[in-house]
Amino acid sequence: MNLRQLAEQDLAVTLEDSVFGFGWPVTLTDPQGVSANLTGQAHDISQIIDPDTGTAVSGRSCAFVIRQSSLAATGLGDPYGVPDSNSLPWLVSFESINGAPYTFKVEDSDADRVLGTRTLVLGVWNG
Amino acid sequence: MANITQLIDKQDVFEVVRDKIAVILADESAMQVQLATAAGKPDPSLWALKVYTERASPWDDAADGDIIVNVWFDTASVDEAASNTVRNQTMRGTFNIDVIGFGNSKPNGTGGHRPGDEVAALNAQRGLRLVRNIIMASSYTYLGLRTIVGQRMPQSITSFQPQLNSTPADHVVGARLALGVRYEEFSPQFEPAILQELGVRVERAEDGQVLAQLDYDYTP
Numbered sequence: 001m002n003l004r005q006l007a008e009q010d011l012a013v014t015l016e017d018s019v020f021g022f023g024w025p026v027t028l029t030d031p032q033g034v035s036a037n038l039t040g041q042a043h044d045i046s047q048i049i050d051p052d053t054g055t056a057v058s059g060r061s062c063a064f065v066i067r068q069s070s071l072a073a074t075g076l077g078d079p080y081g082v083p084d085s086n087s088l089p090w091l092v093s094f095e096s097i098n099g100a101p102y103t104f105k106v107e108d109s110d111a112d113r114v115l116g117t118r119t120l121v122l123g124v125w126n127g
Numbered sequence: 128m129a130n131i132t133q134l135i136d137k138q139d140v141f142e143v144v145r146d147k148i149a150v151i152l153a154d155e156s157a158m159q160v161q162l163a164t165a166a167g168k169p170d171p172s173l174w175a176l177k178v179y180t181e182r183a184s185p186w187d188d189a190a191d192g193d194i195i196v197n198v199w200f201d202t203a204s205v206d207e208a209a210s211n212t213v214r215n216q217t218m219r220g221t222f223n224i225d226v227i228g229f230g231n232s233k234p235n236g237t238g239g240h241r242p243g244d245e246v247a248a249l250n251a252q253r254g255l256r257l258v259r260n261i262i263m264a265s266s267y268t269y270l271g272l273r274t275i276v277g278q279r280m281p282q283s284i285t286s287f288q289p290q291l292n293s294t295p296a297d298h299v300v301g302a303r304l305a306l307g308v309r310y311e312e313f314s315p316q317f318e319p320a321i322l323q324e325l326g327v328r329v330e331r332a333e334d335g336q337v338l339a340q341l342d343y344d345y346t347p
Contacts, residue, residue, distance in 0.1 A: 051301030052287035053225040055183055055197050059291050059299065086239040089232065105232040105243070107297055123243050123297040126191055126233040 008116040029091040036074035040066035062122035081108040153178040155261040194254035226254040251300040278309040
């Protein structure tokens with residue numbers, strides 16, 4: 001096993017360890033409504049956005065990083081930002097550190113095919 | 128030595144105009160909500176605007192579907208040909224009416240979804256539509272300030288696509304209607320000291336005719 005393969009194996013600890021690491025449970029739902037539970041790392045922080053009017057508004061920067069091999073094992077396929085408004089988007093649900101539940105729409109999906117991770121860039125979903 | 132003897136305790140006209148624009152938008156959007164309710168529209172809140180002036184601090188409580196309007200004074204230049212160097216200056220001012228629309232992604236009720244970027248853009252454009260129609264209504268040709276406002280005319284309408292982490296933010300869109308207003312600014316005037324009071328005494332007959340008061344020799 002070379003170092004690159006070892007790094008992918010280490011994702012079980014560095015990305016998915018929810019006991020001693022930063023791993024965080026997430027539910028991924030495809031446009032057909034099929035769901036799977038995964039563990040990855042959550043990113044959900046407020047940010048200030050200037051809509052170019054000079055008056056800032058508060059925004060929210062959200063993402064979730066999952067392990068590609070774990071995603072493949074669910075059989076869901078690769079999430080992506082669904083442009084077609086006639087179908088539902090991929091959805092991601094996870095709780096904040098304080099237990100508040102949130103659901104997000106997958107805006108786009110960035111794969112790291114070297115390390116074997118996928119970053120889901122998320123937008124707020126009013127379901 | 129100071130020469131101005133009266134307290135400058137007034138608003139300049141550019142402040143009056145800015146506030147008047149905001150009041151017009153607030154009043155008329157409330158009326159539009161009332162009219163939409165009376166017309167049986169399913170969601171009269173679509174005609175609602177939240178109007179503010181001169182705001183720069185972040186909006187932290189905007190909800191999905193909100194439209195925020197911020198009226199602020201930008202620039203003014205003097206029309207020297209039409210101005211008086213002593214008493215009043217004719218100004219051409221630009222008042223920015225910024226419209227910020229918010230929207231989150233949501234199901235569309237028919238098995239699909241409405242993307243947040245589209246919702247936010249349509250909300251901003253709906254707000255822009257209301258603002259333009261209200262401000263350019265014939266009732267507000269002089270913004271209700273006819274003695275001091277000579278003209279109001281949109282200079283430009285611009286949409287903005289804000290960025291979040293170098294990608295387009297998907298829940299907020301900004302737009303701006305730059306409104307040009309021609310108005311008069313006034314300044315404190317010199318109060319002259321009275322050197323000599325002048326007057327004339329006019330003798331009039333009972334019917335108002337001015338009577339002559341000349342003494343001269345006359346032989347009928």
